[in-house]
Amino acid sequence: MSLKSIQTEVDVCYLYKILAEHEEDENVAHVFRQMSEIEHSHALAFLAKNNLEESHLPKPSGRARTLHLIGKVFGYDYILGVLLDTEKSVSSSIIKARKQTGTKESLSDTAHVTILKNILSNNNQVSGANLARFEKRHRSVGGNALRAAVLGGNDGLVSNFSLVMGIAGATSGQEEVLLAGMAGLLAGALSMALGEWISVKSSQELYENQMQLELEELETNPEGEQKELALIYMTKGIPEVQAQQMAAEIMKNKGQAHEMLIKEELGINPEDLKGSAMEAAVTSFLLFAIGAIIPVFPFFFWGGMQAVIISTVMSAIGLFLIGAAITLFTGKSVWFSGFRQVVFGLIAAAITFGIGKWIGVSVMG
Template sequence: MRNKNIQTEVDAWFLYQKLAEHEPDATIAKVFRQMSEIEKSHAEAFVKQENMSAEDLTRPSWRAKTLNTIGKIFGYDYVLGVLMDTEKSIANAVITTKRKNKQKITGSEASHVNILRTILEKETKVTGTQLSKFESRHRSVGGNAIRAAVLGGNDGLVSNFSLVMGIAGATAGQQGVLLAGLAGLLAGALSMSLGEWISVKSSQELYENQMQIEMEELETNPEGEMKELALIYMAKGIPEDQAQQMAADIMKNKSHAHEILIKEELGINAEELKGSAVEAAVYSFILFAIGAIIPVLPFIFTSGMKAVLISVLASAVGLFLIGAAITLFTGKNVWYSGLRQVMFGLAAAAITFGIGKLIGVSIAG
């Protein structure tokens, strides 16, 4: 556990460094550098506790390096989101342990969750735009597209694997398996894409309505909105004079003020609403189909129990890879997460195979 703590701190140290290197805003970059130094000091403290030398500090893990690569491709907002999730998980674990052991909860347990905002707010030159920009990043916990990719592929693989095994159980891997598998792929992918389209479209319409209401309030009562914005900043711990100045600066530009207000009051990031519902639907269709085709492929080239066994092996590999990919979000052990995914996937397939076998026997009888 202690070695895991050291690795966690080293990874955070490494990732905050990368965030600082790729952050165009000088103030926020400074915050990330400070956070990197804090994480470095934590790692060194753990090493000292273990009577190890500074040279014994571990290198960044494969997970941290993978996250850095993802950051280069998809943007570093995702990396910040993962770091915030990790900090929250650690804080919750510490609080749970203290409660179990009837230890006093001091409030410092969740300090890492708030420390980024605290450092930023202590910057005397911080602007409302910078604060809003930072908070919208970690609130959105970037990487929704990556999560969707993993979960979409998992849904396609598990559901179609179970369907294929059910039909294979009823027919001994002969007639109808390929047709059923392809039908399941198409039906599932269409259902997922339609659901994604409805989800994105309805969210956009809801937020657009709320944004319109906020604009009307801004036009009819700008003084009230400025006071409200100042109060929001004061509630975050920013001194009253600084909060009022930040609010006044923001209100000089109506469109900019509207953007900040919807972020601060409603938690809406206007940039996230620019995504196309059609693109999201197509993306969802493709991801589901990629997962769903894996258990079907062997039946294209062969049949019978040979195809069933190959399908099981291919699906098991796919399930393990999905479980391993999930550790990018959870930070859990790759083998644990991968094998757990395989176990549950195989269990679902075994159940449907058994039911299919019973149905096949009863029909034959």
């Protein structure tokens, strides 16, 4: 077991402890404390396996402390989403290693993933209010919003950086580059916003249509819907007699039955329909624009090669920060991820600058 793996155990232990300290539901808080203790015991066991004393146990990494800070600002369900991704990654690695070595799989391989999924579902004794809170926040935040923010900024920066460098290579005029850069910013941001609006709106309309169809089926053929609900419960391992009793009990309340059917049969949660398409569009517009303005900014004040150099430096810094931010989800090295992002971005910009230079020379010639 490498020191990097031990660091992962320490970080996960630290984050579970943070979640436990800020969890309102005592049942869930207790689970988080237990999982923190398990991760701590894993770290100690790995130290012993490598003939290291407990004093060698590392402190939580900068990544873990940054996630704690994000939790303070945006809510601790962000951390829950990142932890679920981490547990899935660890579980996948264990299963892959077992297949390569031919060893038998164990229930413990996926235990933590199952526990976290149960916290985010109805398979526990968490109160209904907190279940709704967990389900909603995990889908809408839980690391996904942060990831979307990082990727949105990256799209804006890389695409507009390449565009600006291409125009700068073709012409040395400050006004031309500035005009093209701002046009690229607006065109890209508006395209992202429209795409996000259409995506959210079309999903909502599809869900609403499916829910209406399910309601009509419930009204016209309640017996058939009851049988379907019982079959769903049976596929989850519930005995047939008990599944039929549960389905019959739910069908006594049409509203409850409809909600349960669209959730169990269609996989739709009504909370998904409450998202604002306009809010998603505006967010996408702003995220793209924030990244896209970076390479353009120097051309407001300078021109020629001086502006190109300053734009390149600013864009490289932005690319490095984006690459570093991605490590919050991947757990990779900040320096590796950051510089990888810089290299790819600079290569793309260099190619477009070269093409622009070639086109400019050809036109002038």
